[in-house]
Amino acid sequence: MNNEVTFKIHLIPNGISFICKAGETILDAALKAGIELPHGCTKGGCGVCKIKVKGKVDFGRVSKVMLTDQEKESGFCLSCRAVPLEDLEISLIDGSMVKVIRYDDFYSFLFKTRANL
Amino acid sequence: MPFRISRLGYVEVKVLDLDDALDFYTNVLGLRLVERLGNKAYLKTWDDQLAYSVILTESDTAGMVRAAFRTVDPEDVDYFERKLKQYEVPYEVIPEDYKRGKALRFKTPSGHTFEIFNEIEIPGNYLPKESPDPWPRDLKSDAINPPKIDHTLITAPDPTKMIKFCEEVLEFRATEYIVNNEGQPIAAWLYQARQQPHDLAIVPGREAGMHHFAFHISSAQDIFRAADIMVMNDVKIDWGPGRHGITRGSGIYFFDPFGNRIETFGGYTAYLYDPGAKPIVWTEETMGKGIFYYERKLVETFLTVYT
Protein backbone atom coordinates (compact mmCIF):
# COMPACT_ATOMS: atom_id res chain seq x y z
CA MET A 1 0.00 0.00 0.00
CA ASN A 2 0.92 3.59 -0.59
CA ASN A 3 3.98 2.94 -2.69
CA GLU A 4 2.39 4.48 -5.80
CA VAL A 5 4.57 6.82 -7.80
CA THR A 6 3.98 10.50 -7.15
CA PHE A 7 5.67 13.71 -8.23
CA LYS A 8 6.09 16.95 -6.37
CA ILE A 9 5.02 20.12 -8.18
CA HIS A 10 6.32 23.38 -6.83
CA LEU A 11 4.24 26.46 -7.63
CA ILE A 12 5.92 29.83 -7.86
CA PRO A 13 5.60 32.59 -6.78
CA ASN A 14 3.18 31.12 -4.21
CA GLY A 15 6.01 28.99 -2.88
CA ILE A 16 3.85 25.96 -2.20
CA SER A 17 4.09 22.39 -3.42
CA PHE A 18 1.50 19.77 -4.16
CA ILE A 19 1.53 16.12 -5.02
CA CYS A 20 0.63 14.70 -8.42
CA LYS A 21 0.07 11.00 -8.96
CA ALA A 22 1.75 9.30 -11.90
CA GLY A 23 -0.54 9.65 -14.92
CA GLU A 24 -2.53 12.50 -13.40
CA THR A 25 -2.57 15.88 -15.16
CA ILE A 26 -1.05 18.93 -13.52
CA LEU A 27 -4.46 20.63 -13.56
CA ASP A 28 -6.29 17.77 -11.87
CA ALA A 29 -3.69 17.54 -9.12
CA ALA A 30 -3.68 21.31 -8.61
CA LEU A 31 -7.47 21.58 -8.40
CA LYS A 32 -7.57 18.71 -5.90
CA ALA A 33 -5.14 20.67 -3.77
CA GLY A 34 -7.34 23.77 -4.01
CA ILE A 35 -4.93 25.54 -6.37
CA GLU A 36 -7.07 27.39 -8.88
CA LEU A 37 -5.00 27.16 -12.04
CA PRO A 38 -6.86 28.83 -14.93
CA HIS A 39 -8.69 26.36 -17.15
CA GLY A 40 -11.54 26.08 -19.64
CA CYS A 41 -12.19 23.07 -21.85
CA THR A 42 -9.84 20.73 -19.94
CA LYS A 43 -9.28 18.88 -23.25
CA GLY A 44 -6.25 20.58 -24.78
CA GLY A 45 -8.31 22.64 -27.23
CA CYS A 46 -8.67 26.19 -25.93
CA GLY A 47 -5.20 27.04 -24.60
CA VAL A 48 -6.49 28.92 -21.57
CA CYS A 49 -4.60 26.65 -19.15
CA LYS A 50 -1.16 27.35 -20.63
CA ILE A 51 1.52 27.63 -17.94
CA LYS A 52 5.30 27.72 -17.64
CA VAL A 53 6.92 24.48 -16.60
CA LYS A 54 10.42 23.40 -15.59
CA GLY A 55 10.97 19.66 -15.73
CA LYS A 56 9.92 16.81 -17.98
CA VAL A 57 6.27 16.31 -18.85
CA ASP A 58 4.25 14.29 -21.29
CA PHE A 59 2.42 17.10 -23.13
CA GLY A 60 -0.56 14.91 -23.98
CA ARG A 61 -3.03 15.38 -26.81
CA VAL A 62 -3.17 19.12 -27.43
CA SER A 63 -4.07 21.49 -30.23
CA LYS A 64 -0.94 22.52 -32.16
CA VAL A 65 -2.24 26.07 -32.45
CA MET A 66 -2.77 26.41 -28.71
CA LEU A 67 0.60 24.85 -27.85
CA THR A 68 3.13 25.07 -30.64
CA ASP A 69 6.17 22.79 -30.91
CA GLN A 70 8.31 25.82 -30.20
CA GLU A 71 6.36 26.55 -27.01
CA LYS A 72 6.87 22.95 -25.93
CA GLU A 73 10.61 23.42 -26.31
CA SER A 74 10.67 26.73 -24.50
CA GLY A 75 9.02 25.52 -21.32
CA PHE A 76 5.27 25.85 -21.78
CA CYS A 77 2.57 23.24 -21.43
CA LEU A 78 -1.21 22.98 -21.25
CA SER A 79 -1.83 22.00 -17.64
CA CYS A 80 -5.08 20.17 -18.47
CA ARG A 81 -3.17 17.64 -20.59
CA ALA A 82 0.40 17.69 -19.27
CA VAL A 83 1.37 14.77 -17.07
CA PRO A 84 4.58 15.07 -15.00
CA LEU A 85 7.44 12.64 -15.66
CA GLU A 86 9.55 14.05 -12.81
CA ASP A 87 9.24 16.68 -10.07
CA LEU A 88 8.28 20.03 -11.59
CA GLU A 89 8.29 23.73 -11.00
CA ILE A 90 5.36 25.65 -12.52
CA SER A 91 4.12 29.23 -12.73
CA LEU A 92 1.48 31.25 -14.53
CA ILE A 93 2.64 32.88 -17.77
CA ASP A 94 2.51 36.37 -16.28
CA GLY A 95 4.20 35.15 -13.13
CA SER A 96 1.34 36.22 -10.87
CA MET A 97 0.13 34.53 -7.68
CA VAL A 98 -2.38 31.72 -8.08
CA LYS A 99 -5.53 31.80 -6.00
CA VAL A 100 -5.50 28.99 -3.47
CA ILE A 101 -8.63 27.78 -1.77
CA ARG A 102 -7.72 26.52 1.66
CA TYR A 103 -10.26 23.78 1.85
CA ASP A 104 -8.86 22.84 5.21
CA ASP A 105 -10.16 26.13 6.63
CA PHE A 106 -13.82 25.29 6.09
CA TYR A 107 -13.84 21.70 5.01
CA SER A 108 -11.58 19.65 7.13
CA PHE A 109 -13.84 19.56 10.14
CA LEU A 110 -15.98 17.32 7.94
CA PHE A 111 -13.36 15.48 5.93
CA LYS A 112 -9.78 15.24 6.99
CA THR A 113 -8.68 13.91 3.62
CA ARG A 114 -7.13 16.89 1.89
CA ALA A 115 -3.68 15.84 2.85
CA ASN A 116 -2.04 16.41 -0.51
CA LEU A 117 -1.31 20.09 0.09
CA MET B 1 -38.30 40.30 -48.64
CA PRO B 2 -38.57 36.49 -48.76
CA PHE B 3 -36.32 34.25 -46.72
CA ARG B 4 -33.79 32.68 -49.04
CA ILE B 5 -31.84 30.62 -46.51
CA SER B 6 -33.64 27.89 -44.63
CA ARG B 7 -31.18 27.09 -41.87
CA LEU B 8 -27.76 25.93 -40.77
CA GLY B 9 -27.16 22.79 -42.83
CA TYR B 10 -23.92 21.40 -41.46
CA VAL B 11 -20.76 22.31 -39.61
CA GLU B 12 -17.33 20.82 -40.12
CA VAL B 13 -15.32 20.56 -36.93
CA LYS B 14 -11.70 19.55 -36.33
CA VAL B 15 -10.85 16.78 -33.90
CA LEU B 16 -7.47 15.46 -32.82
CA ASP B 17 -8.38 11.78 -33.11
CA LEU B 18 -11.19 10.50 -35.26
CA ASP B 19 -11.68 7.17 -33.44
CA ASP B 20 -12.09 8.85 -30.07
CA ALA B 21 -14.27 11.52 -31.66
CA LEU B 22 -16.61 8.94 -33.14
CA ASP B 23 -16.87 7.14 -29.83
CA PHE B 24 -18.00 10.38 -28.19
CA TYR B 25 -20.20 11.72 -30.98
CA THR B 26 -22.04 8.43 -31.56
CA ASN B 27 -22.11 6.77 -28.13
CA VAL B 28 -22.46 9.76 -25.81
CA LEU B 29 -24.05 12.38 -28.03
CA GLY B 30 -25.97 9.76 -30.02
CA LEU B 31 -25.38 10.99 -33.57
CA ARG B 32 -25.48 8.37 -36.32
CA LEU B 33 -22.48 7.71 -38.47
CA VAL B 34 -23.39 8.13 -42.14
CA GLU B 35 -19.96 7.25 -43.48
CA ARG B 36 -16.32 7.43 -42.57
CA LEU B 37 -14.08 8.40 -45.47
CA GLY B 38 -10.36 8.82 -44.90
CA ASN B 39 -9.76 11.47 -42.24
CA LYS B 40 -13.41 12.58 -42.23
CA ALA B 41 -16.62 11.21 -40.78
CA TYR B 42 -20.11 12.35 -41.75
CA LEU B 43 -22.80 12.19 -39.09
CA LYS B 44 -26.41 13.11 -38.65
CA THR B 45 -28.99 13.36 -35.91
CA TRP B 46 -31.95 11.00 -35.91
CA ASP B 47 -34.41 13.62 -37.13
CA ASP B 48 -32.19 15.24 -39.76
CA GLN B 49 -33.69 14.96 -43.22
CA LEU B 50 -30.52 15.96 -45.07
CA ALA B 51 -27.61 13.61 -45.76
CA TYR B 52 -25.56 14.86 -42.79
CA SER B 53 -25.27 17.72 -40.36
CA VAL B 54 -21.85 17.28 -38.75
CA ILE B 55 -18.52 16.53 -40.40
CA LEU B 56 -15.61 15.58 -38.16
CA THR B 57 -12.15 15.98 -39.63
CA GLU B 58 -9.00 14.69 -38.02
CA SER B 59 -6.47 17.49 -37.66
CA ASP B 60 -3.80 18.74 -35.27
CA THR B 61 -6.04 21.43 -33.78
CA ALA B 62 -9.65 21.79 -32.67
CA GLY B 63 -12.12 24.34 -34.04
CA MET B 64 -14.35 25.00 -37.02
CA VAL B 65 -13.49 24.31 -40.65
CA ARG B 66 -16.71 25.62 -42.17
CA ALA B 67 -20.37 26.30 -41.58
CA ALA B 68 -22.83 25.74 -44.40
CA PHE B 69 -26.27 27.24 -44.84
CA ARG B 70 -28.89 25.70 -47.06
CA THR B 71 -31.07 27.92 -49.22
CA VAL B 72 -34.82 27.55 -49.49
CA ASP B 73 -34.84 27.10 -53.29
CA PRO B 74 -32.14 26.09 -55.77
CA GLU B 75 -32.30 29.53 -57.50
CA ASP B 76 -31.41 31.20 -54.21
CA VAL B 77 -27.84 29.97 -54.65
CA ASP B 78 -27.62 32.07 -57.85
CA TYR B 79 -29.20 34.97 -56.01
CA PHE B 80 -26.46 34.86 -53.37
CA GLU B 81 -23.82 34.51 -56.06
CA ARG B 82 -25.01 37.83 -57.48
CA LYS B 83 -24.99 39.35 -54.00
CA LEU B 84 -21.43 38.20 -53.30
CA LYS B 85 -20.37 39.78 -56.61
CA GLN B 86 -22.25 42.97 -55.81
CA TYR B 87 -20.52 43.28 -52.44
CA GLU B 88 -17.17 42.25 -53.95
CA VAL B 89 -16.81 39.27 -51.68
CA PRO B 90 -14.31 36.80 -53.21
CA TYR B 91 -15.89 33.36 -53.48
CA GLU B 92 -15.30 29.96 -55.02
CA VAL B 93 -17.87 27.74 -56.65
CA ILE B 94 -17.44 24.22 -55.32
CA PRO B 95 -19.19 22.02 -57.90
CA GLU B 96 -19.79 19.13 -55.55
CA ASP B 97 -18.90 17.53 -52.27
CA TYR B 98 -19.95 14.38 -50.41
CA LYS B 99 -23.64 13.74 -51.23
CA ARG B 100 -23.97 17.43 -52.05
CA GLY B 101 -24.21 19.56 -55.18
CA LYS B 102 -22.90 23.02 -55.89
CA ALA B 103 -21.91 25.38 -53.10
CA LEU B 104 -20.58 28.92 -52.89
CA ARG B 105 -17.65 29.09 -50.52
CA PHE B 106 -16.34 32.38 -49.14
CA LYS B 107 -14.59 33.92 -46.16
CA THR B 108 -16.58 36.20 -43.90
CA PRO B 109 -15.12 39.41 -42.39
CA SER B 110 -14.66 37.36 -39.19
CA GLY B 111 -12.38 34.92 -41.04
CA HIS B 112 -14.81 31.99 -41.07
CA THR B 113 -15.41 29.81 -44.10
CA PHE B 114 -19.10 29.79 -44.97
CA GLU B 115 -20.88 27.88 -47.67
CA ILE B 116 -24.26 28.41 -49.27
CA PHE B 117 -25.78 25.41 -50.99
CA ASN B 118 -29.10 23.91 -51.87
CA GLU B 119 -28.64 20.53 -53.51
CA ILE B 120 -27.93 17.73 -51.10
CA GLU B 121 -29.17 14.17 -50.86
CA ILE B 122 -32.24 14.01 -48.66
CA PRO B 123 -32.48 10.46 -47.38
CA GLY B 124 -34.94 11.54 -44.69
CA ASN B 125 -34.80 10.96 -40.98
CA TYR B 126 -34.78 7.63 -39.18
CA LEU B 127 -38.56 7.25 -39.29
CA PRO B 128 -40.75 5.87 -42.05
CA LYS B 129 -42.42 8.37 -44.36
CA GLU B 130 -45.72 6.64 -43.89
CA SER B 131 -47.53 6.82 -40.54
CA PRO B 132 -44.39 7.32 -38.43
CA ASP B 133 -44.14 7.06 -34.68
CA PRO B 134 -42.84 10.23 -32.99
CA TRP B 135 -39.33 8.87 -32.43
CA PRO B 136 -37.32 5.86 -33.55
CA ARG B 137 -37.43 2.83 -31.24
CA ASP B 138 -33.77 2.04 -31.69
CA LEU B 139 -32.36 5.22 -30.09
CA LYS B 140 -29.47 4.38 -27.82
CA SER B 141 -31.02 4.51 -24.36
CA ASP B 142 -27.97 6.02 -22.66
CA ALA B 143 -27.06 8.61 -25.31
CA ILE B 144 -28.25 12.20 -25.58
CA ASN B 145 -29.85 11.76 -29.04
CA PRO B 146 -30.61 15.37 -30.00
CA PRO B 147 -33.09 15.44 -32.88
CA LYS B 148 -31.55 18.30 -34.90
CA ILE B 149 -28.59 20.56 -35.38
CA ASP B 150 -29.63 24.04 -34.30
CA HIS B 151 -27.12 26.90 -34.52
CA THR B 152 -23.53 27.99 -34.15
CA LEU B 153 -22.03 30.87 -32.18
CA ILE B 154 -18.82 32.23 -33.66
CA THR B 155 -16.38 34.93 -32.63
CA ALA B 156 -15.38 38.01 -34.63
CA PRO B 157 -12.58 40.56 -34.04
CA ASP B 158 -14.92 43.27 -35.41
CA PRO B 159 -18.34 41.91 -34.49
CA THR B 160 -20.21 45.02 -35.64
CA LYS B 161 -18.79 44.61 -39.15
CA MET B 162 -19.51 40.87 -39.18
CA ILE B 163 -23.11 41.43 -38.05
CA LYS B 164 -23.61 44.00 -40.81
CA PHE B 165 -22.18 41.56 -43.37
CA CYS B 166 -24.52 38.79 -42.26
CA GLU B 167 -27.51 41.12 -42.36
CA GLU B 168 -26.75 42.88 -45.63
CA VAL B 169 -25.13 40.20 -47.76
CA LEU B 170 -26.57 37.01 -46.33
CA GLU B 171 -29.90 38.53 -45.32
CA PHE B 172 -29.95 37.20 -41.80
CA ARG B 173 -32.39 38.98 -39.52
CA ALA B 174 -31.75 39.71 -35.89
CA THR B 175 -33.87 38.49 -33.03
CA GLU B 176 -31.61 40.02 -30.38
CA TYR B 177 -28.55 42.26 -30.04
CA ILE B 178 -26.16 43.28 -27.35
CA VAL B 179 -25.31 46.92 -28.00
CA ASN B 180 -22.42 48.94 -26.58
CA ASN B 181 -22.75 52.35 -25.01
CA GLU B 182 -22.61 53.98 -28.45
CA GLY B 183 -25.59 51.89 -29.55
CA GLN B 184 -23.51 49.68 -31.89
CA PRO B 185 -24.33 45.96 -31.93
CA ILE B 186 -21.36 43.99 -30.57
CA ALA B 187 -23.19 40.67 -30.49
CA ALA B 188 -26.18 39.38 -32.43
CA TRP B 189 -28.53 36.41 -32.63
CA LEU B 190 -29.54 35.96 -36.25
CA TYR B 191 -32.21 33.83 -37.84
CA GLN B 192 -33.45 32.70 -41.21
CA ALA B 193 -36.59 31.02 -42.52
CA ARG B 194 -37.09 28.70 -39.54
CA GLN B 195 -37.98 31.77 -37.47
CA GLN B 196 -36.50 30.24 -34.37
CA PRO B 197 -34.29 32.22 -32.02
CA HIS B 198 -31.14 31.80 -34.12
CA ASP B 199 -29.21 29.89 -36.75
CA LEU B 200 -26.09 31.95 -36.24
CA ALA B 201 -24.84 34.14 -33.44
CA ILE B 202 -21.81 36.40 -33.25
CA VAL B 203 -19.86 37.60 -30.22
CA PRO B 204 -16.55 39.50 -29.99
CA GLY B 205 -13.40 37.39 -30.08
CA ARG B 206 -10.60 35.89 -32.11
CA GLU B 207 -10.69 35.58 -35.91
CA ALA B 208 -12.36 32.37 -37.13
CA GLY B 209 -13.11 31.22 -33.57
CA MET B 210 -15.88 28.76 -32.83
CA HIS B 211 -17.53 29.41 -29.50
CA HIS B 212 -19.89 26.48 -29.90
CA PHE B 213 -22.27 24.66 -32.17
CA ALA B 214 -25.58 23.46 -30.88
CA PHE B 215 -28.17 20.76 -31.17
CA HIS B 216 -31.83 21.30 -30.52
CA ILE B 217 -33.39 19.49 -27.59
CA SER B 218 -37.07 20.06 -27.21
CA SER B 219 -37.82 20.24 -23.51
CA ALA B 220 -36.03 21.42 -20.40
CA GLN B 221 -36.61 17.95 -18.98
CA ASP B 222 -34.66 16.43 -21.84
CA ILE B 223 -31.89 18.90 -21.16
CA PHE B 224 -31.62 17.56 -17.60
CA ARG B 225 -31.52 14.05 -19.04
CA ALA B 226 -28.66 15.18 -21.31
CA ALA B 227 -26.84 16.56 -18.26
CA ASP B 228 -27.22 13.22 -16.49
CA ILE B 229 -25.65 11.46 -19.45
CA MET B 230 -22.77 13.93 -19.48
CA VAL B 231 -22.03 13.23 -15.83
CA MET B 232 -22.31 9.45 -16.35
CA ASN B 233 -19.68 9.74 -19.08
CA ASP B 234 -17.45 12.22 -17.25
CA VAL B 235 -18.01 14.88 -19.92
CA LYS B 236 -16.71 18.30 -18.93
CA ILE B 237 -19.70 20.62 -18.47
CA ASP B 238 -18.86 24.28 -18.93
CA TRP B 239 -22.18 25.78 -17.87
CA GLY B 240 -25.68 24.67 -17.03
CA PRO B 241 -28.19 23.22 -17.21
CA GLY B 242 -29.26 26.82 -17.23
CA ARG B 243 -31.22 29.41 -19.09
CA HIS B 244 -30.21 32.18 -21.43
CA GLY B 245 -32.02 35.51 -21.13
CA ILE B 246 -31.29 35.99 -24.82
CA THR B 247 -33.42 33.50 -26.83
CA ARG B 248 -35.05 32.28 -23.55
CA GLY B 249 -33.47 28.94 -24.35
CA SER B 250 -32.36 26.41 -21.79
CA GLY B 251 -29.06 24.79 -22.42
CA ILE B 252 -25.87 23.12 -21.38
CA TYR B 253 -22.42 24.02 -22.62
CA PHE B 254 -20.03 21.07 -22.66
CA PHE B 255 -16.84 20.06 -24.40
CA ASP B 256 -16.06 17.28 -26.81
CA PRO B 257 -12.85 15.31 -26.07
CA PHE B 258 -10.77 17.95 -27.89
CA GLY B 259 -12.18 21.12 -26.37
CA ASN B 260 -14.79 22.02 -28.98
CA ARG B 261 -17.74 23.47 -27.11
CA ILE B 262 -21.14 22.02 -27.91
CA GLU B 263 -24.52 23.13 -26.63
CA THR B 264 -27.74 21.24 -26.20
CA PHE B 265 -30.28 23.98 -26.60
CA GLY B 266 -34.04 24.31 -26.55
CA GLY B 267 -36.93 24.50 -24.18
CA TYR B 268 -37.61 28.10 -25.14
CA THR B 269 -41.24 29.01 -25.01
CA ALA B 270 -43.27 30.69 -27.72
CA TYR B 271 -40.32 32.01 -29.68
CA LEU B 272 -41.60 32.12 -33.21
CA TYR B 273 -40.31 35.39 -34.47
CA ASP B 274 -42.57 37.57 -36.55
CA PRO B 275 -40.71 39.04 -39.49
CA GLY B 276 -40.58 42.77 -39.11
CA ALA B 277 -40.86 42.69 -35.33
CA LYS B 278 -38.23 44.86 -33.65
CA PRO B 279 -35.15 43.01 -32.34
CA ILE B 280 -34.66 42.76 -28.59
CA VAL B 281 -31.79 44.81 -27.21
CA TRP B 282 -29.49 44.03 -24.28
CA THR B 283 -26.94 46.48 -22.99
CA GLU B 284 -23.47 46.15 -21.54
CA GLU B 285 -25.07 46.39 -18.09
CA THR B 286 -27.68 43.69 -18.68
CA MET B 287 -25.78 41.30 -20.92
CA GLY B 288 -24.75 39.11 -17.99
CA LYS B 289 -28.39 38.24 -17.47
CA GLY B 290 -28.81 37.98 -21.22
CA ILE B 291 -26.20 35.26 -21.54
CA PHE B 292 -26.65 33.43 -18.23
CA TYR B 293 -30.06 34.34 -16.92
CA TYR B 294 -29.97 32.75 -13.46
CA GLU B 295 -26.34 33.58 -12.71
CA ARG B 296 -26.89 37.16 -13.94
CA LYS B 297 -23.23 37.61 -14.80
CA LEU B 298 -20.79 36.49 -17.44
CA VAL B 299 -18.09 34.12 -16.38
CA GLU B 300 -14.71 35.03 -17.81
CA THR B 301 -14.46 31.70 -19.61
CA PHE B 302 -17.45 32.63 -21.77
CA LEU B 303 -15.24 35.16 -23.53
CA THR B 304 -11.86 33.43 -23.32
CA VAL B 305 -12.49 29.73 -23.85
CA TYR B 306 -13.22 28.55 -27.39
CA THR B 307 -11.55 26.77 -30.26
Ligand code: FES
Ligand atom coordinates in the same frame (compact mmCIF):
# COMPACT_ATOMS: atom_id res chain seq x y z
S1 FES C 1 -8.26 24.03 -20.47
FE1 FES C 1 -8.54 24.26 -22.60
S2 FES C 1 -6.60 23.65 -23.32
FE2 FES C 1 -6.43 23.24 -21.20
Ligand SMILES: [Fe+2]
Ligand atom coordinates in the same frame (compact mmCIF):
# COMPACT_ATOMS: atom_id res chain seq x y z
FE1 LIG D 1 -25.95 28.66 -28.32
